Amino acid sequence: MSKNKINVIIIVINPSSGAGKEVDYEPIIKRYSDLYGYKYMIYYTSGTGDSRKLKNHIDEFKPEMVMAVGGDGTINLVASLIIDTQIILGIIPGGSANGLAFNLNIPTNFEYALKINLEAQIKSIDAILINNEHYCFHLSDLGLNARVVKRFEKEGSKGLLGYGKQLFKELLTKKTYFSYSLKTDNEFKKSKAEMLVITNAHSFGTGVKINPAGELSDGLFEIVVIKPYPWWFVLTFIIAGFSGHLDKMQSVNIFKTRNAEIKLEESQEFQIDGEIIGKTDSVKIELLRNSLKVVYNV
Numbered sequence: 001m002s003k004n005k006i007n008v009i010i011i012v013i014n015p016s017s018g019a020g021k022e023v024d025y026e027p028i029i030k031r032y033s034d035l036y037g038y039k040y041m042i043y044y045t046s047g048t049g050d051s052r053k054l055k056n057h058i059d060e061f062k063p064e065m066v067m068a069v070g071g072d073g074t075i076n077l078v079a080s081l082i083i084d085t086q087i088i089l090g091i092i093p094g095g096s097a098n099g100l101a102f103n104l105n106i107p108t109n110f111e112y113a114l115k116i117n118l119e120a121q122i123k124s125i126d127a128i129l130i131n132n133e134h135y136c137f138h139l140s141d142l143g144l145n146a147r148v149v150k151r152f153e154k155e156g157s158k159g160l161l162g163y164g165k166q167l168f169k170e171l172l173t174k175k176t177y178f179s180y181s182l183k184t185d186n187e188f189k190k191s192k193a194e195m196l197v198i199t200n201a202h203s204f205g206t207g208v209k210i211n212p213a214g215e216l217s218d219g220l221f222e223i224v225v226i227k228p229y230p231w232w233f234v235l236t237f238i239i240a241g242f243s244g245h246l247d248k249m250q251s252v253n254i255f256k257t258r259n260a261e262i263k264l265e266e267s268q269e270f271q272i273d274g275e276i277i278g279k280t281d282s283v284k285i286e287l288l289r290n291s292l293k294v295v296y297n298v
Contacts, residue, residue, distance in 0.1 A: 006088070006120050009040045010063045012054060012078050014070030016047075017095040025069065028111055036118045045074065055081050063087060065295075067117055069110075071095015072138050072205070072274040079292055080135045083127055088293045090117040097274045099205040100138040103216060105297040117295050124290040125216040126200055131284050136198065136272050137292065139210070142262070142283070143178065143195035144226070146269035150276050177228040179265040184223070184257035196262060197224035198285055208241035211254065221287050223260055225253040260285040 013025060026042065033040055041061055043054055058066065058081060067090030068078040079089050092113040093101035107113050128136040181190045200221045202214035211222045229237075229251045240246045247254050267279040 006036075006065045006090075006118060007038055008061065008063045009038055009065045009067055009090070010054075010057055010061055011040055011042045011067045011069060011090075012045065012074065013042060014045045014068075014074040014095070016045075017070035017074060023094075023110065025110060028114065032111075032114055032118060038118065045070070045077070050077060051081065054078070058082070058087070065090045065117070065120070067092060069094050072097045072099050075100055076135065076137060076273040076275065079127070079137050083135060083288070083291050086293065088120065088122055088295060090120075090295050092117065093205075095274075097205045099201065099203070099274070102205045102207065103138070103201040103203055104294060106295070107297070116297050120295055121298055122293055123217060123296055125292050125294055126219065126221070127288040127291045128198065128200055128221050129286045129288055130198070130272060131280075131282075132286075134272050134277065135288075136200070138201050138273050139197060139199040139204065140270070140272040141195055141197040142180075142264070142268045142270050142280070143176075143193065145195055145197070146271040146276065149271045149274060150269055178268055181263045182223065182225075182255065183261045184255050185259055186257065187255070189255075191225070192228055193225050194228055195224075195226040197222075197226070198260075198283070199224065200287075204241075208238070209244045209246060210241065212244045212247050213254070213256075217290065219287065219289055220256045220258060221260075221285070223255045223257070223262075223285075225255070227251045227253070258287045 011029060043057055065088040066078050066082055068075045069092040072095060075091060082089060091101050091106050092110055093106060093108050106116060130136055177192045177194050179192050197210055199211050199214060200216055202211050203209045211224055214222055233251055240249055246252055262283040264281040267281040270277045270280045
């Protein structure tokens with residue numbers, strides 16, 4: 001952990017993130033640039049070719065920090081380009097889902113979060129590589145929550161209330177548990193689940209502690225199995241999630257590992273850091289130790 005002065009920054013803003021409220025960030029950024037003495041450029045995402053365009057800007061501008069203003073999807077875009085480098089990931093939460101920001105204790109107020117980023121308390125965290133193709137920096141899952149995320153995207157929902165609406169719709173449908181096999185470093189298991197969560201963090205952006213013992217830099221990730229549950233489980237799940245006792249529930253199993261492989265009898269919806277990947281029946285997972293430098297709030 002260290003604290004550095006940042007001199008050169010790329011600020012990546014997703015203009016369509018969050019609840020759709022338009023905010024003029026540029027005057028605030030300019031004011032803080034004058035105050036802190038940093039050089040910066042702003043890149044607005046468009047949803048088309050952002051990874052390639054941003055990579056070119058990083059190569060040309062050579063920033064010490066790339067700051068993501070948006071939700072977990074925007075953070076994933078930025079982090080995937082600077083993983084295994086000395087470039088620091090800055091975060092200003094502004095999305096419908098701000099899970100990684102929540103786990104790093106970064107506030108949603110733009111100006112306060114900007115100040116935290118510029119004062120740059122830094123640590124290295126682990127990342128997760130999925131199917132040798134996708135990076136996960138917060139949370140991925142198969143099954144129930146991925147279906148909720150897909151509903152959320154399809155209907156153009158925004159914010160926590162929008163997510164709650166889609167979750168309620170999903171819970172009203174017939175439960176669709178599935179059969180899976182899970183191989184970790186230490187064990188092999190075959191069973192049924194409503195949802196499989198792959199995570200290195202401890203909480204959803206809502207504050208629900210899906211993985212109470214999760215640590216971003218402990219050299220392990222967790223797979224949380226939500227087993228088929230009775231109707232009253234949802235209420236107790238919410239209570240246990242907010243109180244940090246989810247791991248004590250009979251319908252929940254948590255496995256710690258550095259590598260894992262999941263196979264499904266029937267393909268399920270899969271999301272990574274809030275972005276739908278599509279249906280899959282096989283997931284290979286590998287931990288990347290201390291691979292990303294991030295700003296956090298003590």
